Amino acid sequence: MSKGNIVLTKEMFVPAEDNFLEAETISAPSVSYWRETWRRLKENKLALFGLIIIILLVLMAIVGPYINGYSYFEQDFSKKNQPPNSEHWFGTDTAGRDLFTRAWYGARISLFIGLMAALIDFVVGVIYGGISAIKGGRTDNIMMRIAEVLFSIPYLLMVILMMIILERGIWPIIVAMTITGWIPMARLVRGQVLQLKELEYVQAANAMGAGTFWTLAKHMVPNMMGPILVNITLTVPTAIFAEATLSFLGLGIPAPEASWGTMASDSLGSILIGNFYQLAIPALLISITMFAFNVFGDGLRDALDPKLKK
Amino acid sequence: MDNLLEVKDLEVSFYTHAGEVQAVRGVNFAIKQGEVVAIVGESGCGKSVTAKSIMKLLPSSNSSYKKGSILFKGQEIIQANEREMKKIRGNEIGMIFQDPMTSLNPTSKISDQIAEGLRKHRNMSRKEALNYGIKLLEMVGIPHAAERIHHYPHEFSGGMRQRVMIAIAIACEPELLIADEPTTALDVTIQAQILKLLKQLKDDLNTAIVLITHDLGVVAELCDKVIVMYAGKVVETGNIAEIFRNPRHPYTMGLMRSIPRLDMQRDENLYSIVGTPPDLLNPPKGCAFYSRCKYAMKICKDFSPEMESLEQSQKAACWLYHPLAKSAVKTS
Amino acid sequence: MLRFAGKRLLWALVTLWAIITITFIIMHSIPGDPFAREGKMPPAVYENLTKHYHLDEPLYVQYFLYIKSLLVFDFGPSLKSSTLTVNDYIEKGFPVSLHLGIQALLLAVVLGLIFGVIAALNRNKWPDYLSMVLAIIGISVPSFILATFLINYFAVEWGLLPAATWSSWSHTILPTISLAMLPMAYIARLMRSSMLEVLNQDFMLTAKSKGLNKGFIIMKYGVRNAILPVVSVLGILAANLVTGSFVVESIFGIPGVGELFVDGIFNRDYPVILGSTIFYSMVLIFLIFIVDIAYFWIDPRIKVAGEEQ
Numbered sequence A: 001m002s003k004g005n006i007v008l009t010k011e012m013f014v015p016a017e018d019n020f021l022e023a024e025t026i027s028a029p030s031v032s033y034w035r036e037t038w039r040r041l042k043e044n045k046l047a048l049f050g051l052i053i054i055i056l057l058v059l060m061a062i063v064g065p066y067i068n069g070y071s072y073f074e075q076d077f078s079k080k081n082q083p084p085n086s087e088h089w090f091g092t093d094t095a096g097r098d099l100f101t102r103a104w105y106g107a108r109i110s111l112f113i114g115l116m117a118a119l120i121d122f123v124v125g126v127i128y129g130g131i132s133a134i135k136g137g138r139t140d141n142i143m144m145r146i147a148e149v150l151f152s153i154p155y156l157l158m159v160i161l162m163m164i165i166l167e168r169g170i171w172p173i174i175v176a177m178t179i180t181g182w183i184p185m186a187r188l189v190r191g192q193v194l195q196l197k198e199l200e201y202v203q204a205a206n207a208m209g210a211g212t213f214w215t216l217a218k219h220m221v222p223n224m225m226g227p228i229l230v231n232i233t234l235t236v237p238t239a240i241f242a243e244a245t246l247s248f249l250g251l252g253i254p255a256p257e258a259s260w261g262t263m264a265s266d267s268l269g270s271i272l273i274g275n276f277y278q279l280a281i282p283a284l285l286i287s288i289t290m291f292a293f294n295v296f297g298d299g300l301r302d303a304l305d306p307k308l309k310k
Numbered sequence B: 001m002d003n004l005l006e007v008k009d010l011e012v013s014f015y016t017h018a019g020e021v022q023a024v025r026g027v028n029f030a031i032k033q034g035e036v037v038a039i040v041g042e043s044g045c046g047k048s049v050t051a052k053s054i055m056k057l058l059p060s061s062n063s064s065y066k067k068g069s070i071l072f073k074g075q076e077i078i079q080a081n082e083r084e085m086k087k088i089r090g091n092e093i094g095m096i097f098q099d100p101m102t103s104l105n106p107t108s109k110i111s112d113q114i115a116e117g118l119r120k121h122r123n124m125s126r127k128e129a130l131n132y133g134i135k136l137l138e139m140v141g142i143p144h145a146a147e148r149i150h151h152y153p154h155e156f157s158g159g160m161r162q163r164v165m166i167a168i169a170i171a172c173e174p175e176l177l178i179a180d181e182p183t184t185a186l187d188v189t190i191q192a193q194i195l196k197l198l199k200q201l202k203d204d205l206n207t208a209i210v211l212i213t214h215d216l217g218v219v220a221e222l223c224d225k226v227i228v229m230y231a232g233k234v235v236e237t238g239n240i241a242e243i244f245r246n247p248r249h250p251y252t253m254g255l256m257r258s259i260p261r262l263d264m265q266r267d268e269n270l271y272s273i274v275g276t277p278p279d280l281l282n283p284p285k286g287c288a289f290y291s292r293c294k295y296a297m298k299i300c301k302d303f304s305p306e307m308e309s310l311e312q313s314q315k316a317a318c319w320l321y322h323p324l325a326k327s328a329v330k331t332s
Numbered sequence C: 001m002l003r004f005a006g007k008r009l010l011w012a013l014v015t016l017w018a019i020i021t022i023t024f025i026i027m028h029s030i031p032g033d034p035f036a037r038e039g040k041m042p043p044a045v046y047e048n049l050t051k052h053y054h055l056d057e058p059l060y061v062q063y064f065l066y067i068k069s070l071l072v073f074d075f076g077p078s079l080k081s082s083t084l085t086v087n088d089y090i091e092k093g094f095p096v097s098l099h100l101g102i103q104a105l106l107l108a109v110v111l112g113l114i115f116g117v118i119a120a121l122n123r124n125k126w127p128d129y130l131s132m133v134l135a136i137i138g139i140s141v142p143s144f145i146l147a148t149f150l151i152n153y154f155a156v157e158w159g160l161l162p163a164a165t166w167s168s169w170s171h172t173i174l175p176t177i178s179l180a181m182l183p184m185a186y187i188a189r190l191m192r193s194s195m196l197e198v199l200n201q202d203f204m205l206t207a208k209s210k211g212l213n214k215g216f217i218i219m220k221y222g223v224r225n226a227i228l229p230v231v232s233v234l235g236i237l238a239a240n241l242v243t244g245s246f247v248v249e250s251i252f253g254i255p256g257v258g259e260l261f262v263d264g265i266f267n268r269d270y271p272v273i274l275g276s277t278i279f280y281s282m283v284l285i286f287l288i289f290i291v292d293i294a295y296f297w298i299d300p301r302i303k304v305a306g307e308e309q
Helices: A019-026 A033-043 A045-066 A099-135 A137-151 A155-165 A170-181 A183-197 A200-207 A212-248 A260-266 A269-273 A276-304 B047-054 B082-088 B110-121 B126-139 B158-170 B188-205 B216-222 B240-245 B250-257 B298-302 B323-331 C002-029 C043-053 C059-071 C086-121 C126-140 C143-157 C169-199 C202-209 C214-232 C234-252 C257-266 C270-298 C300-308
Strands: B003-016 B019-032 B036-040 B063-072 B093-096 B176-180 B208-213 B225-230 B233-239
Touching: A033 A045, A033 A276, A045 A099, A045 A276, A099 A137, A099 A170, A099 A183, A099 A212, A099 A260, A099 A276, A137 A183, A137 C002, A155 A170, A155 A212, A155 C002, A155 C234, A155 C270, A170 A183, A170 A212, A183 A212, A212 A260, A212 A276, A212 C143, A212 C234, A260 A276, A260 C143, A276 C126, A276 C143, B003 B047, B003 B208, B019 B036, B019 B047, B019 B063, B019 B208, B019 B225, B036 B047, B036 B216, B047 B063, B047 B176, B047 B208, B093 B158, B093 C202, B110 B126, B110 B158, B126 B158, B158 B188, B158 C202, B188 B208, B188 B216, B208 B216, B216 B240, B225 B240, B225 B250, B233 B240, B233 B250, C002 C059, C002 C270, C043 C059, C086 C126, C086 C169, C086 C214, C086 C234, C086 C257, C086 C270, C126 C169, C143 C169, C143 C234, C169 C214, C169 C234, C202 C214, C214 C234, C214 C270, C234 C257, C234 C270, C257 C270
Parallel strands: B019 B233, B036 B208, B036 B225, B093 B176, B176 B208
Antiparallel strands: B003 B019, B003 B063, B225 B233
């Protein structure tokens, strides 16, 4: 007997003995959370591109100021306002300083401010949000109300006010930025801790007598790293942006130090006399950095939250 | 033939980053005026995709009809354009979805959500549509309908929302109603009420119903015919008596045994089918149930069985009913 | 409803009090005498200041008198002039700033929503990429750089639009664009993700299964639901506009409150800085209050939750 061109024989109809085994081999290998995140991140070409730019920027911030032998503060008025040329790759500014060196020195300052602000926000946020969530009840309520009031003051306005009473310099800027900058992080951490607190393994750790802070450090922080990392990635550009605006308002890093913000605002006047490159270079660097951190942060968020990526 | 709906050799695939998922791999069935047909199977077996493809509700960006035809009153649905589909959807075919909590627009009043279809398909005025909407809500058993119609979905309970969904689906008196797991998300007592309502509507309006479910209890309550699906294929069809009294496909047998019964022993475990359905990214070339089947034979691994007629209307796709199988069993 | 509004109003007042207190603390932490500026100050001005801030009274009395003066919207005298007060400056500048702000907000909301919806409906196709590239540029370029570029090209190089000041509608175009770019980008991104989420909801399928028109479904089922998160951040966006306006107004030489504020910073004119800070805060808190109330009306689910409480 045949069906189509298949010849059916009696032997084919004897019971199969090994059919259940096959079910075992079908299940897909399970992949760890971070590896899975990394796989999804790699698929997002834009985010990967952002990450590569960030790495390049950091590298250049480290080695860039030493490449062509000039220093960031050395003035040479005989060579002022030179457009980019073979000797001064990015040209010189109104005081004859080498813009290539200054640009990467500025990268160092701007990235330092951004990363430091993000780091401090992270530490304060984790502590404040963590305490608030773990204590719960009345303490939680009061702590969150205080945060909410502070948060309703516009971020940049607060930073400007702080800079008015602080000295000008890198650390005062960082302090001014973090004075209310930690609040979003604290809220995020609190939300995460409240969720995690209900999970069994955390309750188990508590039942076994682990202190609350120990629990927070050991069990919770690694589990909340995803959303926190996204928040940090998106804090860096906010801080760089704020630094640029402060510089524009004359509250930035004092000369002869350089940040991208001061370089850009110093050159605002000189574009009217045709030295467009003096603004273009820091403007481009700020924008590229903002772009890189934003697309990387977005990509990271999508990669960590596969629900959205269906 | 006076079939209202005829699905022939339907094949539907989804495209994901992992590759092509063959969600529906050849489905045949037909339904007559006023008939109630159940499509039964585990989640992921393609029953919901089949239901949605009848209304062309699958996302066009990542799914496609690979093969086959869907004839509704003689009209080919697969070839129909959006304009033709809009005339069919809501008007000639109505649909009820699984989760009444998420199937209604949260920012729109019930009155608007009922009236939309009526105004579009029946050219009713705002006022006519409102009055008719109240009548519909009364029909599906919503108390104080004239007042409740002005409320928002979140002001209704789950069961009430499903009644509203049903009212919306039957508003234009469609000839075919597709109910995609209409009771799954509801409490047991509410489930019974909704089933009773569907039954009553079927009797009153003579609407044909395609009922998608994984719950055989629901099937027994309501249906004339049963289609059992497994891994994107139909494995057994028949009328309700045949299927319940004498299931022929090993998968259907398993499903029947996994219904809890009143006469079960206290310490008796509820039967469950071992294993998981195959991955439809690379469907097996033989019988898809092979790896879970107690009666599997050597042939099942490499050759996929065809549907064979067994009783008056009962058909099953299983090598066990091949003449050679009987002789092999006898001889071995 | 009234309960809800009352609650929000109370909250607004608490926030305002916090801001006033912070500015008071800041004023008193300025090293040395905040009014002892380098250079000469007319004695009349100094007298005005001492009188307004009651510098001869104990600190707590100063604090209460400070709050009292602010409650009647008295922002005090200015260093610039012995006769004009900060109130006079704000009165002159606010209509201009308001005009600019409303124009920029409208532009940002309308374009942001359109870009966001178009991007979501064409996910991973070129309109999506185009809108998102625009949005990323909007977020990546600080407004003073954008403003300078716009002036350089549209005014200086091509001579299409006036470069600065505020005398006709064409003068408002470049500042409005500079100011609107960031919130527009923000709204576009938010609207895109919100719309994508809504498009995945079950009720979109219900709408389609009713045979409704695509445009109707997108508006009534899609945009109507997706817009809720955008409305809820309008307050933050308004704050963004305010801080953006400092920069934009001073670059374009627009005689608004922002320029007043920036000049105040450059000249260390503390009464002006504090006065305009508090004025801004009042405006913002008022806006956020309005947005909260608006949200209450727009999302029907909140209404019931509010009433049940």
